Every structure is written in structure tokens, then in C-alpha cells.
Amino acid sequence: MNALIPAFDFTQVIVDPWTGNLAASAWVVLMGALVGTACGIVGNYLLLRRMALVGDAISHSILPGLVIVFLIFRHVSTPLMFLGAIGAGLITVGIIEFIHRQTRVKADAATCIAFTSLFALGVVMLSVAETSGPIHLDAECVLYGEIAFVPLEPPVMFGGHELGPPSVIRMAGVTLVLIVLVTVFYKELLLTSFDPALARSMGLKTGFWHYALMAALSIVVVSSFEAVGAILAVAMLIVPAMFASQLTFHLPTRFVLTAAHAVVSSLAGFHLAIWLGCSTAAAMVVVGAILFLAAWGLTSIKRKPRLFEGTDQNSAVFDPVQGLVPKTNPE
Amino acid sequence: MGFPRSQKTWSLLTVFGWLSFAPLAQAARISDITEADLLDRTLRFFSFSDPSLRYALVGSMLLGIACGLMGTFLVVRKLALMSDALSHAVLPGVAIGFLWSMTKNPLAIFIGATVAGLLGAATAQAITSTTKHKEDAALGFVLAGFFAVGVCLLTMIQNLPGGNKSGLDKFMFGQAAAMGREDVLLLSGVVLVCAAAIGIFYKEFLVTSFDPAFARSSGLKVQIFHYALILMLAFAIVASLQAVGVVLVAAMLVIPASAAFLLTDRLPAMLALAAVFGMLSGALGAFFSFVGRNLPTGPVMVLTASAVFTLALFLAPRHGILAKWWRHRTRTRRVQRENTLKAIYRVLEDEGFRSESVSLRELAEHRRETLEHSEAAIKTLEHHGFATREGADFTLTPAGWKRACEIVRNHRLWELYLNHAANIPADHVHDEAEEIEHILGEENVRQLEKRLNYARRDPHGKLIPGLEDIHGAGARFLSGHAVGFGPPRQ
Numbered sequence: 001m002n003a004l005i006p007a008f009d010f011t012q013v014i015v016d017p018w019t020g021n022l023a024a025s026a027w028v029v030l031m032g033a034l035v036g037t038a039c040g041i042v043g044n045y046l047l048l049r050r051m052a053l054v055g056d057a058i059s060h061s062i063l064p065g066l067v068i069v070f071l072i073f074r075h076v077s078t079p080l081m082f083l084g085a086i087g088a089g090l091i092t093v094g095i096i097e098f099i100h101r102q103t104r105v106k107a108d109a110a111t112c113i114a115f116t117s118l119f120a121l122g123v124v125m126l127s128v129a130e131t132s133g134p135i136h137l138d139a140e141c142v143l144y145g146e147i148a149f150v151p152l153e154p155p156v157m158f159g160g161h162e163l164g165p166p167s168v169i170r171m172a173g174v175t176l177v178l179i180v181l182v183t184v185f186y187k188e189l190l191l192t193s194f195d196p197a198l199a200r201s202m203g204l205k206t207g208f209w210h211y212a213l214m215a216a217l218s219i220v221v222v223s224s225f226e227a228v229g230a231i232l233a234v235a236m237l238i239v240p241a242m243f244a245s246q247l248t249f250h251l252p253t254r255f256v257l258t259a260a261h262a263v264v265s266s267l268a269g270f271h272l273a274i275w276l277g278c279s280t281a282a283a284m285v286v287v288g289a290i291l292f293l294a295a296w297g298l299t300s301i302k303r304k305p306r307l308f309e310g311t312d313q314n315s316a317v318f319d320p321v322q323g324l325v326p327k328t329n330p331e
Numbered sequence: 332m333g334f335p336r337s338q339k340t341w342s343l344l345t346v347f348g349w350l351s352f353a354p355l356a357q358a359a360r361i362s363d364i365t366e367a368d369l370l371d372r373t374l375r376f377f378s379f380s381d382p383s384l385r386y387a388l389v390g391s392m393l394l395g396i397a398c399g400l401m402g403t404f405l406v407v408r409k410l411a412l413m414s415d416a417l418s419h420a421v422l423p424g425v426a427i428g429f430l431w432s433m434t435k436n437p438l439a440i441f442i443g444a445t446v447a448g449l450l451g452a453a454t455a456q457a458i459t460s461t462t463k464h465k466e467d468a469a470l471g472f473v474l475a476g477f478f479a480v481g482v483c484l485l486t487m488i489q490n491l492p493g494g495n496k497s498g499l500d501k502f503m504f505g506q507a508a509a510m511g512r513e514d515v516l517l518l519s520g521v522v523l524v525c526a527a528a529i530g531i532f533y534k535e536f537l538v539t540s541f542d543p544a545f546a547r548s549s550g551l552k553v554q555i556f557h558y559a560l561i562l563m564l565a566f567a568i569v570a571s572l573q574a575v576g577v578v579l580v581a582a583m584l585v586i587p588a589s590a591a592f593l594l595t596d597r598l599p600a601m602l603a604l605a606a607v608f609g610m611l612s613g614a615l616g617a618f619f620s621f622v623g624r625n626l627p628t629g630p631v632m633v634l635t636a637s638a639v640f641t642l643a644l645f646l647a648p649r650h651g652i653l654a655k656w657w658r659h660r661t662r663t664r665r666v667q668r669e670n671t672l673k674a675i676y677r678v679l680e681d682e683g684f685r686s687e688s689v690s691l692r693e694l695a696e697h698r699r700e701t702l703e704h705s706e707a708a709i710k711t712l713e714h715h716g717f718a719t720r721e722g723a724d725f726t727l728t729p730a731g732w733k734r735a736c737e738i739v740r741n742h743r744l745w746e747l748y749l750n751h752a753a754n755i756p757a758d759h760v761h762d763e764a765e766e767i768e769h770i771l772g773e774e775n776v777r778q779l780e781k782r783l784n785y786a787r788r789d790p791h792g793k794l795i796p797g798l799e800d801i802h803g804a805g806a807r808f809l810s811g812h813a814v815g816f817g818p819p820r821q
Contacts, residue, residue: 005487047464052471053412060578102652103644109411109589116582117637120630123504127627231419231578232482235475242468278486285479292472296462 005276013275024151029266031150031168032284035224036262038175039233040240041182042217044254047241048193049213053108054093055237057115058214059221059230061092063122066222071129078170082219089218090211092118147227147281148273167226174223178216182255189213190251228281235285239292240265246295261291372622383508384621387574390510391617391632393518394574394583395609397567400525402588403605404560407598408540411589413452415581416470417561418568420451422481422577425502426488437513441569448565451477478577505576507617507628514573521570525563529602532556537598575629586636587612590643593650612636664711666769671708672717672735673742673768674698675727680793688724736796741768743789744779750790751783757790 017025046052065088069080092114099110153165163169182189191199192209199206217237224233244257269284276283379385405411421444428436428443451473458469501509529536538546539556546553564584571580587608591601616632623631645652671694678689678697695705709725712718717731727735745764749755771779789795 047468050465050467052465052467053415056415056471056474099644102655103593104650105589105592105644106406106409106411108409109406109585109592112411112415112581112585113589113637113640116579116586116633117640120579120582120633120637123627123630124634127630231478232475234471235479238468238471238475242464242472245464246462276483276487277490278483282479282482282486285475286483289472289476289479292476296458300461 008275013271017270017274025270027151027165027168028147028280029270031147031165031171031227032266032269032281033259033263034168034171034175035227035233035236036240036266036284036288037259038171038178038220039224039236040244040258040262041178041255042213042220043237043239043241044244044251044258045189045193045213046217046237047245052238053111054096054214055217055221056234057096057111058089058092058217059225059233059237060115061118061122062088062218062222062225063230064088064118064125065091065122067122067125067129071125081222085218085222086215088118089214089221093211093214146229146279147284150227167223171223171227174219178220181216228285232281232285235288236262239285239288243288243292243295246292246299261288265291369622376618376621383510384617386510386512386515387507387621387628388614388617390515390518390574391507391613391628392610393515393522393613394571395587395611395613395632396606397518397522397525397609398571398580398583399587399591399605399607399609400522400529400602401560401564401567402584402586402609403591403598403602404536404540405564405584406588406592407601408560411581411585412467412470413455413561414564414568414584416455416474417448417451417565418572418577418580419474419481420477421445421448421565421569421572422478422502423447423484424481424569425572426481426484429488430484437517437573441517444569444572445562445565447477447481448568449562452561452565501576502572503576503578504627505572505574505579505629507574507620507632510573514570518570521566525567528559528563532559533599536560540598575632579629579633582633583609583612583636586633586640590636590640593640593643593647596649608636608639612639667708668711668715668717669734669738669769671712672727672731673738675718675731676735676739688721688726690724692723736800738768740796741771741776743793743795744776744783745771746789746791747783747786747795748779760790 043052043055046055062085065084066081069084069087073080095114095118096107096110099105099113100107105113150165150167153167155162155164156166156169157163188199188204188209191202192204192206196206199209221233221237224236228236240258240261241254243261244254247257248254265284265288269287270280272278272287273280273283375381376384379388402414405414424444424447425440426443427447428440431443432439454477455466455469455473458464458472459466464472535546535551535556538549539551539553543553546556567584568580571583575583588601588605590608591604594604595601612632612635615635616628619635620626620628620631643651646654648654674694674697675689678693679687681697691702691705691709694709695702698705709718709720712731713720713725716728717734718725718727720726742764745767746757746760749760749763750757785797787795787797
């Protein structure tokens with residue numbers, strides 16, 4: 001066990017990354033924070049819609065989408081990558097809905113069937129494609145993702161200046177666009193997530209917003225992929241959002257907490273990975289999970305929030321205008 | 332085909348990342364023969380001379396049986412996503428089991444992984460019961476959190492000196508070819524335990540799966556059977572890891588069972604079918620990946636299972652999509668026919684039943700449609716023996732007359748019933764009657780008639796054809812009278 005967990009050396013773990021190799025450390029932590037924020041924002045909506053595991057499904061089924069795009073166009077650029085991801089994501093959601101609307105197979109089984117089949121298809125397509133030409137690659141990179149390789153990418157040049165690693169730039173762009181979209185369409189997303197019936201009665205197209213969210217999910221996941229891999233992307237979707245919703249009901253506050261969670265877990269995970277010598281992305285998720293556990297413990301110790309101070313829930317009545325109000329004693 | 336390695340665009344790295352699945356997949360195929368032709372390899376497969384092939388084949392089939400049995404309960408209990416979460420949650424257990432013995436000892440890994448799986452299930456349970464998070468979020472948290480811990484541990488193990496670490500990464504995608512005697516023994520043990528438990532406690536599992544409230548009221552400890560099921564599920568998952576890997580175990584659990592779910596309504600039949608489908612997928616997966624070039628076993632197994640599911644999805648006799656579509660089509664056509672018959676009755680009625688025949692023009696005017704539409708409708712009636720045609724006029728046959736009377740009667744009776752019994756205004760009853768007239772059976776009609784005191788007129792004052800009118804018409808026809816269908820008797 002002593003060999004497994006190395007001794008904690010403060011200088012080596014905490015100081016060195018920021019003195020010796022500042023730029024690399026900064027890019028890694030920034031990427032982790034961006035991935036956590038972007039995934040977390042989408043994750044908040046997934047959580048509200050009880051679709052957390054659809055995120056899992058889409059993150060797996062993007063694989064055949066990417067392979068097909070690559071086989072058709074023979075090269076990959078960001079738009080093509082997004083195209084493949086959105087296509088795969090929407091097809092997955094479509095298959096899930098087809099199976100569980102048309103037959104008696106329930107939605108959970110349909111989800112499982114759709115994404116495992118598509119993922120298997122992707123793996124088989126890859127290995128068939130591979131017979132016609134060897135692919136020399138690092139075997140473990142994608143399963144776990146390798147965020148530590150981000151600083152090694154040749155940087156994007158803009159007007160003679162080095163801007164930064166392309167995956168970080170792309171992730172930053174995606175995060176920014178996502179934040180803008182969520183701000184602009186805040187009301188629509190809120191209504192369709194919380195009360196689809198009301199949203200429909202107000203003339204909103206719930207179907208459109210559902211598929212728009214799935215498209216956003218696909219893009220966020222595919223951009224996070226290089227850094228965190230398929231399965232840990234699921235963690236980035238769910239864990240920050242769970243942490244935030246454990247602490248507050250208020251949606252905008254949740255977004256802020258999500259971002260905070262992303263930054264803290266990215267930074268702490270980065271140092272944890274250096275200390276233990278393990279996968280950086282996985283360490284970030286572990287820290288994120290620990291943060292959720294802490295929030296869970298904190299809210300359990302705290303007195304359960306009551307509807308009305310000094311009363312119990314049975315003394316509230318429903319008023320059609322004001323909602324729940326304290327029951328007045330008939331005297 | 333070839334992947335251009337010369338291409339230096341950095342965005343390619345994303346796909347390169349993806350392509351890195353390939354070496355794993357390559358290592359996972361059963362046979363390394365690439366030169367022998369297809370027939371040769373097929374023959375080699377069926378000669379079973381290769382011991383590693385024998386283990387792989389038997390192991391894959393056992394795996395299919397175990398997963399099919401357990402998957403059945405997952406599907407009927409709507410726990411499909413639990414299997415996905417558990418299969419990822421066992422990863423830290425695999426790492427700890429490895430650390431325990433520092434070799435790939437199947438038993439140590441089995442125990443470690445089972446404990447981790449149960450811990451994952453307990454965590455999900457705790458999250459759903461103590462926080463406001465729903466089951467999907469709890470399962471997602473367990474899936475991702477445990478998996479991350481597992482990845483951390485595995486990457487730390489890679490840095491350890493000593494120990495036989497090779498093959499640990501095969502737990503991701505599985506490698507059927509790497510299955511040895513111990514693995515096959517373990518799998519047969521799991522199959523035996525699962526089958527025995529299901530056989531002995533069949534009634535208990537049945538009732539706790541389908542009606543937990545009833546099970547509780549009859550004194551059964553529902554929770555115990557739930558946990559027993561989770562334990563067996565963990566066994567099945569852990570034993571299958573070696574062959575299909577963490578990512579695709581869920582598929583082997585859910586897909587064959589879902590295919591069986593579409594084919595039957597009875598639990599024993601579903602268990603048997605799921606086990607057979609699982610076994611079939613296992614065997615075919617082993618076969619294809621042996622015969623085909625460079626095909627990984629686990630994903631091929633899953634694709635075989637998906638193919639079986641797709642067949643069931645479309646072709647299942649009762650719940651399949653084609654069967655449903657066919658049922659819907661025949662029903663729609665029957666309703667259309669009956670609506671034509673009703674319209675003809677109304678035309679005859681408007682004329683005071685003076686003549687037997689109706690012209691196409693009259694029908695078209697009554698239904699406010701084109702002559703072509705009416706003609707097509709009449710043709711279908713002719714085809715079904717409900718009408719005969721002479722030029723532009725046509726006459727109902729006795730069968731057609733009978734059905735037309737019945738539909739009109741059903742319609743008017745229902746209107747009357749809604750008007751009387753449910754106090755719905757007379758001008759609001761038509762649309763509902765329009766729907767129900769095609770569904771009402773004779774027995775319901777008798778009850779309605781009795782309840783409405785054999786009333787003769789509907790809320791709009793039209794006469795309701797009675798039993799005598801319907802059958803009388805046939806009798807009159809048989810007796811050779813030229814004049815056929817008269818108005819309902821007052």
C-alpha cells in the first residue's frame with residue numbers, strides 16, 4: 001500500500017506545477033474548469049428533466065457518429081466533428097423514443113439498448129477500418145481521456161500571437177456560446193423543463209427545446225471528450241449539477257455553484273493527480289464526487305427545511321392565487 | 332482505406348483519440364489468423380480444436396445465459412439503467428481485487444468487484460432516499476464517481492513496480508479469448524447459483540417484481556428479494572466483465588431480455604427466451620469474431636443481440652411494430668367501411684326507405700365528397716360482400732344491411748344513453764357516439780337497450796333500428812321478397 005500512495009511532498013505537489021511549468025498547469029486547470037462548467041450547465045437541465053442518463057447514452061453513441069464522419073470526409077475539423085456528434089446524439093434520442101413509444105419496452109431499457117448498440121457498432125466499425133491501415137495511437141487516451149496532454153497540442157495562432165491549445169480554445173468558445181444561449185433562452189428552457197404542460201399551453205414548442213438541448217449536449221460532450229473521455233464526461237454532466245441542486249433551489253444560483261464546483265474540482269483534482277500519479281481527469285471527477293458527498297452530508301446535518309417556520313406541513317393550505325399559504329385557524 | 336498519418340491538422344487528434352479504441356479492440360479478437368480464408372476459419376471454428384476457442388465459446392454462451400436470466404428481472408422491474416451503473420461501479424473493486432493478490436486472480440477480482448457493485452447499489456439507494464435527487468441522477472453519480480475512482484486506482488497500479496499487470500485494461504472492452512478454465516468455472520458457478528435461486532424462489536421473485544404492494548401485504552420481505560436480486564446481478568456482471576468488458580455488460584443484460592419481453596407475456600417463457608437469446612448472441616459473437624478479420628468479441632456479441640432485438644421489435648407477433656401497424660390498418664379500414672354503410676343507411680332513411688338502391692351521386696352528396704371517393708368506398712364494400720352494384724346504382728346485401736343497421740343502432744343508442752344517463756346535451760353527444768359505435772358489442776347493446784327501457788327514438792328524434800329490423804331484413808330477403816329493407820318499426 002505504501003508503494004501505491006506516495007508520500008505527500010508539499011513542494012512537489014503544490015508548488016512545483018505553478019513555478020516550474022506554469023503555462024501547462026494553467027491550461028490543464030482551465031480546461032478542467034471549462035469542461036466542468038459547460039457540462040454542468042447542460043447537466044442542470046438534464047437533472048431537472050430527469051434525463052441524467054440520456055447524457056450517458058449520448059456520450060457513448062457519439063463514437064459511431066465520429067467514425068462515420070471520418071470515413072466519409074477522410075479528415076476531421078471542428079464543424080465536421082460537431083456535425084457527427086449532433087447527428088449521433090439526435091439519432092440516439094430518436095431511437096430511444098421510437099422504441100419506447102412504439103412498443104411496450106420502457107424508456108430505461110430503450111436507452112440502454114440504443115446507446116450500447118451504437119457504441120458497439122462504433123467499436124466494430126473502427127476495427128474493420130483498422131484492418132486496411134494500421135493506426136498508431138495511445139491506447140488508453142480516450143477511455144479515460146487525457147487532459148494532461150492538452151498543453152502539448154500545437155497552439156492556435158491568431159495574428160502572430162499564440163492563443164493556446166485548440167481544444168481549450170474550442171471548449172472556451174462552446175462554453176461562452178452556451179452561457180449566452182442559456183441567458184437568452186432562459187425562460188423557454190426553464191418553462192419546458194419545469195412545466196411542459198404550461199409551456200405548451202403558452203405556445204412553446206417543447207419538442208423543439210428538447211431536441212435543441214440534446215444538440216447542445218452532443219456538442220458539449222464531443223468538445224469535452226479529448227480531455228475527459230466518454231464515461232467521465234458523464235460525471236462532468238451530472239456531478240456538478242447534483243452538487244449545485246443539493247445546495248439550492250434557485251436555478252441561476254445553481255449555475256454559479258456549478259461553475260464554482262468545476263473550478264474547485266479542477267484545481268484540486270489536478271494536484272491530487274500529481275500527488276497520486278493517476279489520471280488527471282479521473283482525479284478531477286473524484287474530487288467533484290467528494291464535494292458532492294460533502295454537500296450531501298452538510299445538508300443532512302442541517303435541519304430539514306420546513307415549508308413554514310414554526311408549523312408543520314399539514315398546516316398549509318393551497319390557495320389558487322398565492323400558492324401554499326399557512327392555514328388560518330377558523331375562530 | 333487507410334488513415335492518413337501524414338495529415339498534420341491538429342483537430343485530427345480528436346479522432347485519433349477515438350481511434351485509440353482500435354488497439355484495444357484489436358487485442359480483443361479471438362483468433363490471430365489473418366491469412367486463412369473464410370471457409371478455413373469456419374471449419375476451424377467448428378472443429379473446436381483450439382482450446383482457447385473452446386473456453387471462449389463456452390464462456391460466451393454461459394455469459395449469455397447468466398445475463399439473460401438476470402436481465403429479465405431488470406427489464407420487468409424497470410431497472411435497466413441500474414445494470415449500466417453497476418457495471419461501471421465494479422471497476423474500483425477490480426483494481427482493489429488486483430491489489431489484494433497482485434495478480435489477475437479471478438476469485439480476488441470477483442470478490443472485490445462484487446463488493447464494489449453492492450456498495451454502488453447502496454450508494455444509489457442512499458442518495459435517492461435521503462436527498463431530492465431522482466433515481467437517474469443517483470445512478471449517474473454512482474456510475475461516474477465509482478468509475479473515476481476505478482480509473483484513478485488502475486492508473487496508479489500501472490505505476491507500481493512488479494506484479495503481473497497485463498490484461499487489466501481488458502476489463503474495459505473485455506477479451507473473450509483471454510478466458511481461461513477458472514473464468515469458465517466461475518461463469519458456470521454464477522449460472523448455477525442464479526438458476527437455482529430463481530428456481531427455488533420463483534414465486535417470490537415473481538410477486539415482488541410485478542406487485543410489490545401485494546407481496547408486502549402477504550408478508551414477504553420485498554427488500555430482501557430486491558437485494559438478493561442485486562447481489563445476483565452483481566455476480567452476473569462481474570463474471571461477464573472478462574468477456575465483454577465494463578462498457579458493454581449492460582447491453583448483454585438488457586438487450587436479450589428486452590427481445591424476450593416483446594415476444595411473450597409470461598415470466599417463465601421470458602426467462603427461457605432471454606437465456607436462449609443471450610446464449611445465441613454469445614455463440615454468434617464468438618463465431619463472427621473468430622471467422623471475421625479483426626472483429627472484437629464483446630461488441631460483435633452486442634451487435635448480434637441487437638440484431639435479434641431488432642427482429643423481435645418488428646416481427647413480434649403481438650407487440651411487434653409490424654403486427655401493431657397491421658392491427659391499426661385493419662381497424663381503420665373497418666371503421667371506414669362501417670362509416671360508408673352508415674352513410675348509405677342515412678341516405679335510405681332520408682328517402683323514407685322508398686327504394687332499395689342508392690345512387691353514387693346521392694351518397695357523394697350526403698357525405699360531401701367527390702364521386703371518385705364514393706366509388707372507391709363502394710368498391711371496398713363490394714369486395715367485402717356488403718353491396719352489389721348495377722351501373723351508377725348500388726344495393727346493400729343482407730350482410731351489408733345488417734351491419735349498417737347495427738352501426739346506426741349503436742350510434743343512436745349511445746347518444747341516447749349519454750343524453751339520459753350522463754345528462755349531456757343532445758347537441759354534444761354525436762362525436763363520442765361516432766367513436767364508440769364501432770366498438771360496442773352485442774352484449775353491451777342488450778344492456779343499453781334494457782337500461783334505456785327499449786326506447787325507439789334517439790335524442791334527435793330519429794328511429795333506432797331494433798333487433799327485429801336487423802334480423803327481419805335477412806329473413807325477408809331469404810323468403811324471396813322483392814322489397815327488402817324497410818324502415819324500423821315504430
